Amino acid sequence: MTPLQALFAVLREEGVTRIFGNPGTTELPLLDALTELPEFEYTLGLQEGSVMAMADGYARATGRTAFVNLHVAAGLANGMVGMLNAARSRTPLVVTAGQQDRRHLAQDPMLAGDLVGIARPVAKQVFDVQHAYDLPLLLRRAFALAARPPAGPVFLSLPMDLMAELTEVSLPSRSVVAPAGPAPGLADAARLLAAARSPVIVAGDGVGRDAAVPALVAVAEALGATVYHQPMNDGVDFPGSHPLHAGTLPARHAGIRAALTGHDVVLIAGCHAFTPHHYTPEHPLPDGITVVQLDSDPAEIGRNFGADRGLVGGIRASLQGLAALLTGTADGSAERLAAGRLAAERRDAELARQLGGLRAVAPIDPLAAAAAVAAGLPDNAVLVEEAITTGVLLRRVLRLDRPGSYVHTVGGGLGSGIGAAVGHRLGDPRRPVVAVLGDGCTMFGLQGLWSAVRYRVPVTFVVMNNGEYRTLKHTLDDIDGPSARQRRYLGLDLGPPALDFTRAAAFFGMDAIRVRDTNELTETLAKAGTRDAPLLIDVPITGHRHPEEDA
Known part of the structure; x- marks a missing residue:
């Protein structure tokens, strides 16, 4: 098969049915081929920012890596904001951009540029495809990398003339990766949490992304722990109407510290290092608090604060394991759950009072x-x-x-x-x-x-x-x-x-x-x-x- 045929074959096997793009001359081989491929729907955006945002929303809704096709250096530059958002929100995207014809790149043609250099600061990884036989392999690798924790955008530069080549290339098979299992050390972490006098949980967006909300609810109820969403959370990581839910942490270290003061053990699950917005000099964690941190990305453990127990593994599988270990072990959990209900009722009553005068x-x-x-x-x-x-x-x-x-x-x-x-x-x-x-x-x-x-x-x-x-x-x-x-x-x-x-x-x-x-x-x-x-x-x-x- 040709390089372009191999590209579409990889997309089919990766579950792609919709291509988001804003085209130019370097994308013409791909667009022309799509007219004969009704299994792919091309979704046009009038500017690359909209294209990237649509792909981001689509990937989150489907749970699959989305595919984006942009145009040369200027189009990629317009799309960088969307790549930055995807990187920080852990959205899996494979982003491509057409490069000018390699036969005159040395002459500095109009629209050409250092595509991989532009994309590198906001992409998880970048690939400069220079040989037809490399395209299927690198595209396959891009899909694997985009979905691997921490998920994010992976970029490929695709020269226009390479996409039009008739060279025969081989198609590497797709790997099926088993979901991550529970983290080692759960029993030790469960003992720390069960012994807590006043436990608290920070629910990070990794919980929602890994469909782990029911498992976190089970952990929270077993402990009777107060639960906060991470600052400026991207999704529902804990039920908003649950009596143990105390709202969202503020995006300042001083506010986080104030909210967590009085608790002796904190479980931080799937949360990217608190990421404050405005600077305050305080450390986000109160002195003496014991930290149990869980994440699927080993780089998160101890990134900005020390963890007394750092757990690396599948977030859903690990929380399910913790829930099983904690059930019936935490003294005072029923009393803390009842106190949570009263606190939630007071917050709702105060909110209703405020709304009455607006x-x-x-x-x-x-x-x-x-x-x-x-x-x-x-x-x-x-x-x-x-x-x-x-x-x-x-x-x-x-x-x-x-x-x-x-x-x-x-x-x-x-x-x-x-x-x-x-x-x-x-x-x-x-x-x-x-x-x-x-x-x-x-x-x-x-x-x-x-x-x-x-x-x-x-x-x-x-x-x-x-x-x-x-x-x-x-x-x-x-x-x-x-x-x-x-x-x-x-x-x-x-x-x-x-x-x-x-x-x-x-x-x-x-x-x-x-x-x-x-x-x-x-x-x-x-x-x-x-x-x-x-x-x-x-x-x-x-x-x-x-x-x-x-x-």
């Missing part, structure tokens, strides 16, 4: 808008969140229990929300998808709306429209305290003119509404599961206020 008509208070979203979500919905300040509030009001119901990225590359929502719905059309977006994030990825309309993907996009970069104003106020009342904010406002996202949706041919109050928002979202086309909801929310106004 503005419910446009412009809506952000917390009230977040609560309206939570109230309107269909039971089986997937929430894709890229809303920054409103997203933090959403984490307070959401009570999502079903794994896979929440999608976020800790990558930091803005503009992923629209594409991720489209890709997720393409990957799992059985569940309605609602994307909650900040207005600034929406502008970063606006062209992704075109793909939603083009492929008639029934995502409901909710844009929290306050006309500003509110999180940056909050950060400045936190730094300066009361002196912020004299502050002018440079470059942090998106108006005038005010952004009207209903008009942006209309440009792409998408239906849109601007809601007037929280009731209309909740009622509109409740119909998300019945739509057969995308809809954009523009939600006017109140903007930033100075600290003395809040007081």
Whole structure:
């Protein structure tokens, strides 16, 4: 078979049925061949950021490595943000980009560039394919590496002339890898946890990725342990309505330390080293706390803090083993579970009290808008969140229990929300998808709306429209305290003119509404599961206020 035929053969055997891309001249051999291969669906994005975000969402929804095809150095550079997000969120992707014809690379042709050099900082591994006979082997290797813990994007540079060669190449067979088993040392770790006076668990995103939520629930209930999600979690790693769930840890070491103070043993499961956002000088772990750390990636053990017991193995298999060892061994677990129920009831009552005094008509208070979203979500919905300040509030009001119901990225590359929502719905059309977006994030990825309309993907996009970069104003106020009342904010406002996202949706041919109050928002979202086309909801929310106004 030819190199191009071998590429498609590998894709078939790896379970790929959809190719995400934005093409150029170097991709013409691949595109031309696809016209004769109906088993592959080519999904077009108008900019590489949207392409990468769609592939990321699709990989998460299907549980399979997604395949992306970009165009030369400039296209790859545009896609780097998506590769960075995938690397930090542990999403398995195989990303390719067409290189210029090798026969004139020495002449520095237009569009050529050092593709592997561009991709190396954000890829798990890079391959510069220079020989036709290497393409099947390296592509097969790329799929294996992308899925191996820690999962992430793997990049291949594919010269245009190589893809058009008629050279005969051989196809290496696919390896079937058994799932990782339980970590050694579980019995010793179980003894430490069972002896704890006040155990606490940090549920990392590795738990959700390994379908290990039920096993972690069993461990938590056996211990009666308080459970926190990792800072800025990317998914549902513990049921939000469970009485032992205490919310999400803040993305500052000082806040993490405060939350964990008073506990004597902590189980940190599948969590990437806490990854703080703002700097605080405190160590994240209280003095004297005993640390049991579990991860499928050996590099995580002891990465940023010492582990008294470091466990390396399959997260689901290891938690299942721990649960079996812990059942009936922890004194006081029933009392701690009852205390957790009381604490959860108090938190819910305080939240209800706060919501009772908030503005419910446009412009809506952000917390009230977040609560309206939570109230309107269909039971089986997937929430894709890229809303920054409103997203933090959403984490307070959401009570999502079903794994896979929440999608976020800790990558930091803005503009992923629209594409991720489209890709997720393409990957799992059985569940309605609602994307909650900040207005600034929406502008970063606006062209992704075109793909939603083009492929008639029934995502409901909710844009929290306050006309500003509110999180940056909050950060400045936190730094300066009361002196912020004299502050002018440079470059942090998106108006005038005010952004009207209903008009942006209309440009792409998408239906849109601007809601007037929280009731209309909740009622509109409740119909998300019945739509057969995308809809954009523009939600006017109140903007930033100075600290003395809040007081």
